[in-house]
Amino acid sequence: KQEVTQIPAALSVPEGENLVLNCSFTDSAIYNLQWFRQDPGKGLTSLLLIQSSQREQTSGRLNASLDKSSGRSTLYIAASQPGDSATYLCAVTSGTYKYIFGTGTRLKVLA
Amino acid sequence: NAGVTQTPKFQVLKTGQSMTLQCAQDMNHNSMYWYRQDPGMGLRLIYYSASEGTTDKGEVPNGYNVSRLNKREFSLRLESAAPSQTSVYFCASRRYGTGELFFGEGSRLTVL
Numbered sequence: 001k002q003e004v005t006q007i008p009a010a011l012s013v014p015e016g017e018n019l020v021l022n023c024s025f026t027d028s029a030i031y032n033l034q035w036f037r038q039d040p041g042k043g044l045t046s047l048l049l050i051q052s053s054q055r056e057q058t059s060g061r062l063n064a065s066l067d068k069s070s071g072r073s074t075l076y077i078a079a080s081q082p083g084d085s086a087t088y089l090c091a092v093t094s095g096t097y098k099y100i101f102g103t104g105t106r107l108k109v110l111a
Numbered sequence: 112n113a114g115v116t117q118t119p120k121f122q123v124l125k126t127g128q129s130m131t132l133q134c135a136q137d138m139n140h141n142s143m144y145w146y147r148q149d150p151g152m153g154l155r156l157i158y159y160s161a162s163e164g165t166t167d168k169g170e171v172p173n174g175y176n177v178s179r180l181n182k183r184e185f186s187l188r189l190e191s192a193a194p195s196q197t198s199v200y201f202c203a204s205r206r207y208g209t210g211e212l213f214f215g216e217g218s219r220l221t222v223l
Contacts, residue, residue: 032210043115043201044214051209089154093210097142097161101154 002027004092006102013080014110021075021105023090028068031095035064035075038087038104047088048075080109113137117202117215124192124222132187132218134202140213142205143185145169145177147198148217154201160185192222 005024013019023033032051036044048057048064050073056065061078077084089104115136124130136143145157146169156169158177166177174196176188189196202215 034212036214041217041219043216044203044212046211046213049209049211091154091212095210097144097159097167097205098156099144099212103151103153 002030002092002094002100004090004100004102006088006090006105008105009103010106010108012108012110015080015082017080017109019077019080019107021077021088021107023073023075023102025071025073025092025100027094028071029094030068030092033064033066033073033090033092034099035062035073036089036091038089040086044089082109082111085109115202115204115213115215117200117218119218120216121219122221124189124220126193126222128192128222129188129190130192130220131189132200132202132220133184134186134215135184136202136204136213137183138204138206138213139182140204140206141182142207143179144203144205144212145175145185145187146201146203147171148201149198157187157200189220192220194222196220197222 003026034049035047050066063076087104087106091099091101093099118133141162143160146154160166160179163182200218
C-alpha cells in the first residue's frame, strides 16, 4: 500500500534562505508526482508535475526532483520570500484513478 | 481561466438537512473527483468519475451520493447531513495523459 510522508510538518525560515521540502513514498511504481501549494482557506494550486521518466522539473524559483529508486522527491525553493508562506503538499499516482497525498509541510517565511 | 469552479463556497447546515455541492470544469477533462480535507487526516477521496455516466466509490463514500451530469459537471449530495461531515470539500479534475490534477477553491461545510 502506497504511503506518502512529508517531513517536517512545519518549517520557519528567514527571508532569502534557500530551502528544501521533502516528500517520501513507499512504492516506487509511480506514474507521476505532483507538488501543490495551498494557502489558508484556499484550494490546491499545482506547482510542478514530474512524470516517472523525468528526474526534475523547474518553474521560476522552484525546482522539484524525483528519485524513484529511493522513494523521494524534493521541492527546492530559491531565495524564499514571505509570499511563499503556505502549505506545500505532494501527491503520487500509479496511473490509475487513485492519488495518495502527503499531509503537507506548513512553511512560514519570516520578513 | 475558470478551471474548476465549486459552489457554494460556504454552507452551514443543521443535522439531517440535505444539500448538493456543485462542481464544473472547463478543461474538457474526462476524470473528476470529490475529496474532503480534515485537519490531521489529509485529503481523502469520496467519489470518483472516470467519464460522463460513470462513478465509483473512494475511501469515504458513506453518507454521500454523486451525479456526473455531463462531461463538465460533477455534483456531490449529502442526503442527511451529520456533524461528522463538517469538512472542506474539494472537487478536482485530471488531465488525460499527464495525469495532472486541478483543484477548485473548496466548499467549507459546517453541520451543526
